[in-house]
Amino acid sequence: MDAKTLNRLQAHAQILKALAHPTRLFIVEELAHGERCVCALRERIGADMSTVSKHLALLKSAGLVDDEKRGSQVFYRLRLCCVSGFLDCAETVARENVTRQLEMAR
Amino acid sequence: MDAKTLNRLQAHAQILKALAHPTRLFIVEELAHGERCVCALRERIGADMSTVSKHLALLKSAGLVDDEKRGSQVFYRLRLCCVSGFLDCAETVARENVTRQLEMAR
């Protein structure tokens, strides 16, 4: 695998890794409905504020979200047009997996 | 976040995590061209056979690939129709990120 390919794949992997966590997927789905402040996300997720903040920082560093400070609150929004395609595909695969596991058990 | 949502998101996260590694992305791209035996993948990747094998096992457990033993070789193929959509989206985001980083540097 040459260096250029590796670079490209590493960049892609970083983006996928950023999405590859239940809490961060939840955040992305939530933001798909519109911008949210950290405190609103924290409330829905039910984890420590610092934990949520770190997940958001990770999403931001992967370029998936933008933040904007307004007053004492910080609002996050999706930077991504095609995320829903991602998630639909994951949903499809997940469904197939369930079906397959049922077949296995038979 | 209720238990049902968490289950769904965990399943999705597992799929994304399986894709979130340069070597595994490489494998997926390679398999998008057709089935390959482990030794062919190993050669192109340039890592230890056992390493490649473990990546393949992970992809399989996530339901992204199927394997079939023929003689002494094992052939893997993609189980996924929509993977190319995934990768195109990642590509788009990656490109945007590069653009943005250039702007930042300005």
Place this chain on the structure above:
DNA sequence: CCCTCAATTGGCAATATGGCCAAATCGCCA
């Protein structure tokens, strides 16, 4: 049967990730 090649598995060490607490920042308002 024995040897070899293909692949998987187990084990281990290095590194990365996730989540909580505590401390530091930042805006705002009295």
Place this chain on the structure above:
DNA sequence: TGGCGATTTGGCCATATTGCCAATTGAGGG
């Protein structure tokens, strides 16, 4: 300016991931 609420950051520990080596399994060919 002092204090408060919102958020981020640093530190720490538990756990997960990665990649190599060594050992094991499996199929075929002398």
